[in-house]
Amino acid sequence: MKFQSANQFSHSQQDKIGLLLVNLGTPDAPTPKALRSYLREFLSDPRVVEIPRIIWLCILYLIILPLRAPKSAHAYASVWSDQGSPLMVNALAQRDAIHALMSERHGERVITALAMRYNKPSVSSVIQQLQDQGATKLVVLPLYPQYAASTVASVFDAVAADFAKRRWLPDLRFITHYHRDRGYQQAMAKRIRDYWETHGQAHLVLSFHGIPKRSLTLGDPYFCECHATGRLLAEELGLRKDQYTISFQSRFGKAEWLKPYTDETLKKMPSSGIKAVDVFCPGFSADCLETIEEIAIENRDYFLEAGGEQYRYIEALNDMPEHISALANIAEREMAGWLAEEINGKARQRYADEITQELAG
Numbered sequence: 086m087k088f089q090s091a092n093q094f095s096h097s098q099q100d101k102i103g104l105l106l107v108n109l110g111t112p113d114a115p116t117p118k119a120l121r122s123y124l125r126e127f128l129s130d131p132r133v134v135e136i137p138r139i140i141w142l143c144i145l146y147l148i149i150l151p152l153r154a155p156k157s158a159h160a161y162a163s164v165w166s167d168q169g170s171p172l173m174v175n176a177l178a179q180r181d182a183i184h185a186l187m188s189e190r191h192g193e194r195v196i197t198a199l200a201m202r203y204n205k206p207s208v209s210s211v212i213q214q215l216q217d218q219g220a221t222k223l224v225v226l227p228l229y230p231q232y233a234a235s236t237v238a239s240v241f242d243a244v245a246a247d248f249a250k251r252r253w254l255p256d257l258r259f260i261t262h263y264h265r266d267r268g269y270q271q272a273m274a275k276r277i278r279d280y281w282e283t284h285g286q287a288h289l290v291l292s293f294h295g296i297p298k299r300s301l302t303l304g305d306p307y308f309c310e311c312h313a314t315g316r317l318l319a320e321e322l323g324l325r326k327d328q329y330t331i332s333f334q335s336r337f338g339k340a341e342w343l344k345p346y347t348d349e350t351l352k353k354m355p356s357s358g359i360k361a362v363d364v365f366c367p368g369f370s371a372d373c374l375e376t377i378e379e380i381a382i383e384n385r386d387y388f389l390e391a392g393g394e395q396y397r398y399i400e401a402l403n404d405m406p407e408h409i410s411a412l413a414n415i416a417e418r419e420m421a422g423w424l425a426e427e428i429n430g431k432a433r434q435r436y437a438d439e440i441t442q443e444l445a446g
């Protein structure tokens with residue numbers, strides 16, 4: 086069979102809306118074997134590494150996978166819990182909370198599900214599940230507030246690849262970014278304000294995942310969206326320019342990435358008089374290896390070794406209620422026309438019932 090079918094289908098079924106949340110994905114276990122498999126899939130994606138295929142695949146298989154898999158496995162082992170990888174644990178909690186809120190608002194009309202771009206559950210398998218449950222309309226919400234081709238466009242590629250093999254395509258809405266959303270901005274401001282109310286305020290470092298600088302010169306809006314995010318958040322918190330710093334973390338490889346680099350920035354801060362920092366990562370909707378290990382542990386050491394006195398990490402938005410309702414509202418705005426169709430449909434049905442009764446009476 087060339088095209089994948091819906092497994093269950095009846096002509097009278099009610100149209101449902103699938104809300105597909107997508108995050109990056111994480112290895113199955115903190116072991117070199119699981120890391121090799123995860124990194125192979127992730128780093129083979131041409132959206133992630135944009136150097137000529139043949140050259141890159143040689144480097145990936147001969148150098149990166151043998152060297153990086155054991156090193157990364159070690160890093161993952163330091164953050165792994167009984168429930169699994171933090172990214173998966175936090176993303177599942179977000180899915181459950183959004184599902185509960187959507188069910189409260191729309192009953193069975195909206196089905197919320199989570200897929201991962203790399204490893205499991207795959208985008209394609211979850212689209213199939215949603216179709217099997219009766220979804221004929223689909224909102225895809227990649228959990229990246231800022232657009233980058235390496236993340237958001239890559240999710241789109243996975244949806245498109247699935248659609249290319251599917252017989253019955255759902256109506257599709259795809260959310261490319263939400264960094265300016267008021268709910269997202271207010272949830273971040275609340276997270277930071279609540280922290281400061283309890284612990285006192287320090288210089289705020291807003292650290293975003295980096296991408297190669299070449300992506301910026303080739304037209305990727307990510308850098309600008311990170312700066313817009315930081316500016317809006319600082320306005321919301323009433324911060325002056327000298328009270329916060331924007332930087333980029335998680336550099337990979339030898340090429341230049343977006344600057345300033347978070348680690349270098351933190352190493353320089355104590356000598357320029359900033360000896361206490363609070364670090365928050367607005368681009369990570371869920372805590373993961375990059376926030377818990379790299380920011381909360383590794384960069385703390387750099388800062389303290391360079392003469393810093395107080396280093397604190399403010400946790401990501403995760404399943405904070407204000408974050409959950411912001412994400413649900415973002416998705417709902419995309420569904421508005423479809424939800425209105427349903428309301429109009431119900432109104433039409435009521436009108437038809439009334440006329441039938443009238444005629445009968």
Ligand SMILES: C=CC1=C(C)c2cc3[nH]c(cc4nc(cc5[nH]c(cc1n2)c(C)c5CCC(=O)O)C(CCC(=O)O)=C4C)c(C)c3C=C
Pocket residue numbers: 109110111112133134153157170172229233235236294295296297307335337368369373374375
């Ligand atoms: C060329 C490499 C990479 C690009 C470009 C990149 C962009 C990018 N990544 C995220 C979010 C996450 N990345 C995470 C882990 C991670 N990222 C890379 C490489 C690139 N990322 C690697 C190799 C890894 C794996 C860990 C390691 O070996 O260092 C994660 C965490 C995953 C987890 O399991 O916890 C997230 C989240 C964004 C937002 C982004 C571009 C904007």
Ligand SMILES: [Fe+2]
Pocket residue numbers: 294335
């Ligand atoms: Fe990454």
Ligand SMILES: [Fe+2]
Pocket residue numbers: 335374375379
């Ligand atoms: Fe990292």
